[in-house]
Amino acid sequence: MAANTFGDAFRVTTFGESHGVGVGCVIDGCPPGHHLDLAAIQAAMARRRPGQSALTTPRDEEDRIEVLSGVEADTGVTLGTPICLLVRNQDARSSAYDEWHHIYRPSHADFGYDAKFGVRAWQGGGRASARETVGRVAAGALAEQLLTARFPDLRICAWVERVHRIDAAAVIDPGAVTRALVDAHPTRCPHPATAAQMEAEILAAKKRGDSVGGYVRIYAQGLPVGLGEPVFDKLDALLAQGFLSLPACKGFELGSGFSGPDLTGLEHNDPYHWAPPTSDVGRRTSDVPKMTTTTNRSGGIQGGISNGMPIDGRLVFKPTATVLKPQASADDGGNNVELQAKGRHDPCVLPRAVPIVEAMTALVLVDCWLRQRAQVGDPWPGLRGPLHADGGPSPA
């Protein structure tokens, strides 16, 4: 299992198993001199932690971050050396897995790990557990701090858009959603009436010993132009890799995505438009005309490079694999058996997936920014407004 590291300039390695001593991350490549806001990292952990409501697993983890290295103890300033963040597991109950640990959970990672390694951490799913994402959320919170220090307008926001067949896409204005609105309801859907229906759907599935899946929408505003590399490390390709590496995430679409073919090219294209300088956004580039598009079917990325419009995408998460009703399965001894799973599980992973998706977005963006800075310097041409004085368009 060699691939536990994500990123190129801002490299995050996650470690730890669900029922081991702890989980966390090592971040290599964090710029020195940043005042690490530990309270903000802890706040991000609180949004991800289990036991938040009746809609999530009752496993009760405090998820308190310990900073083991890379930060000056008295000032909290990053040193430029590897930063190790640790969270100790406190409420793992491995006995819940004793009776059935030879049986593979349908649609979980048990069989794959066993087939690959011949051994697996059967208590709690090991690295396949969503506890692995503790390290991503901690590193993502730091990444977001670095990004917003440089790009003060940046707002990364995700929310639950759909649970099973209840879909809120038509009633939500993405540009108006804030984290406060998202967190106002335990489903993390920012439309209260639809959120109430989603909650009932999740609780009904839980009562039946079943589970449900859905969509998370990701929307990042105030992004600079120019992030992402032209060929293999396109910004959309990096986001797709990051998102599809999340447990239970089965798809990602950007902008018009799979519904793009409903339109013709003329209907689908995003017309460019130079917007006049604005003073209301607090952006460093606000004193120059800004390239925009009048629609955003591209989801903020063209040619693998951010165009300055919001990143707008949707992720699909499957129904939780571990359900508490008996299911047909097979064990590691060659027998076809019935599985009666036990333990504490999320009847729907969507509400807790929201801060994880935001963290993954921040990890991709900070890596792209540091790579851009290393190759081109900062600021770079696209932040200066019209690029070519001769023949370039005039501000509107």
Ligand SMILES: Cc1cc2nc3c(=O)[nH]c(=O)nc-3n(C[C@H](O)[C@H](O)[C@H](O)COP(=O)(O)O)c2cc1C
């Ligand atoms: C926030 C979150 C919580 C999750 N909680 C559970 C859970 O309680 N039980 C479970 O079986 N799977 C849970 N999962 C999903 C599994 O980790 C995942 O399905 C498993 O690793 C198999 O990987 P795959 O679904 O990507 O193929 C959760 C995923 C996320 C993102």
